Amino acid sequence: MPKPHTFPTLFDNALQISISKLKEWGYLHPHQIMRGTITWSRNGNQTGSISINVNTEIDQQFVELEYKFNGKPRKYKVRLVSMRSNLGKGRIWFFLCPQTKKRCRKLYSIGGYFFHREAFRGCMYEAQTQSKKYRQIEKRLKPYFQSEQLYEQLYKKHNKKTYAGKPTKKFLRLKEQIEKAESVSHREIELLMVL
Numbered sequence: 619m620p621k622p623h624t625f626p627t628l629f630d631n632a633l634q635i636s637i638s639k640l641k642e643w644g645y646l647h648p649h650q651i652m653r654g655t656i657t658w659s660r661n662g663n664q665t666g667s668i669s670i671n672v673n674t675e676i677d678q679q680f681v682e683l684e685y686k687f688n689g690k691p692r693k694y695k696v697r698l699v700s701m702r703s704n705l706g707k708g709r710i711w712f713f714l715c716p717q718t719k720k721r722c723r724k725l726y727s728i729g730g731y732f733f734h735r736e737a738f739r740g741c742m743y744e745a746q747t748q749s750k751k752y753r754q755i756e757k758r759l760k761p762y763f764q765s766e767q768l769y770e771q772l773y774k775k776h777n778k779k780t781y782a783g784k785p786t787k788k789f790l791r792l793k794e795q796i797e798k799a800e801s802v803s804h805r806e807i808e809l810l811m812v813l
Contacts, residue, residue: 629735630744633658633666633727637711640681645672646698646711666727674698681713687730696725696732758806761799768796 635656637646645652651673658666671682679698686692697714699721712721715734725732728741735741745753761768771777772792779789 626740626742626747627728627738628744628747629726629728629741632741633668633732635668635670635681635683635713635725635727635732637713637723640672641711645670645681646674648709649675651675672698683732692730694731759802761795762802765796765799768792768799772796 640646643654645654651671653669653671656668656670657664666685668683668685671684673680673682679700680695681698682693682695684691684693694716696716698711699714700709700711703710712723713725713734714720715722715725715737717731717733717737720734720736722734724735726735726738726741728738731737748756772789777788778786780786785793
């Protein structure tokens with residue numbers, strides 16, 4: 619008898635709260651209380667919404683999350699912890715997961731609560747569900763299918779190509795990816811797709 623199919627829950631599809639986004643939106647300035655709403659959407663349709671209250675004014679900094687899951691209200695706090703940057707410039711923020719007590723930079727909502735990824739069993743990232751062959755094909759052809767976006771980044775209005783007479787790292791990286799994309803022949807694409 620064949621093994622039954624398992625379709626794991628994917629972290630990529632779960633609602634996420636990220637420290638980098640909170641910082642980008644100005645929630646993590648020291649000594650402030652800030653409230654707001656985070657919304658998620660896919661293909662122009664709203665998939666979720668949550669009210670947050672970030673308090674960095676007291677010693678026990680936290681993010682308070684308030685939302686409804688299956689029509690029932692949920693409200694709880696997730697502690698924030700920070701440490702000095704090893705570069706000596708500012709602080710690095712982390713969530714302290716209420717379930718696992720681990721520091722993390724992203725919280726995922728699976729089953730109605732926002733926790734660290736290790737709090738969930740049987741969940742995977744999309745890349746973990748792909749076969750080795752598919753990952754090899756994607757690695758080889760990814761630059762080819764992204765070549766248009768690479769050119770857009772390369773010729774963006776304020777993209778610096780040189781600094782102090784030398785090419786920038788970003789410029790060199792984009793040129794290298796474009797060269798990889800141009801080195802893929804149509805025959806190679808056909809052979810990889812047939813395999």
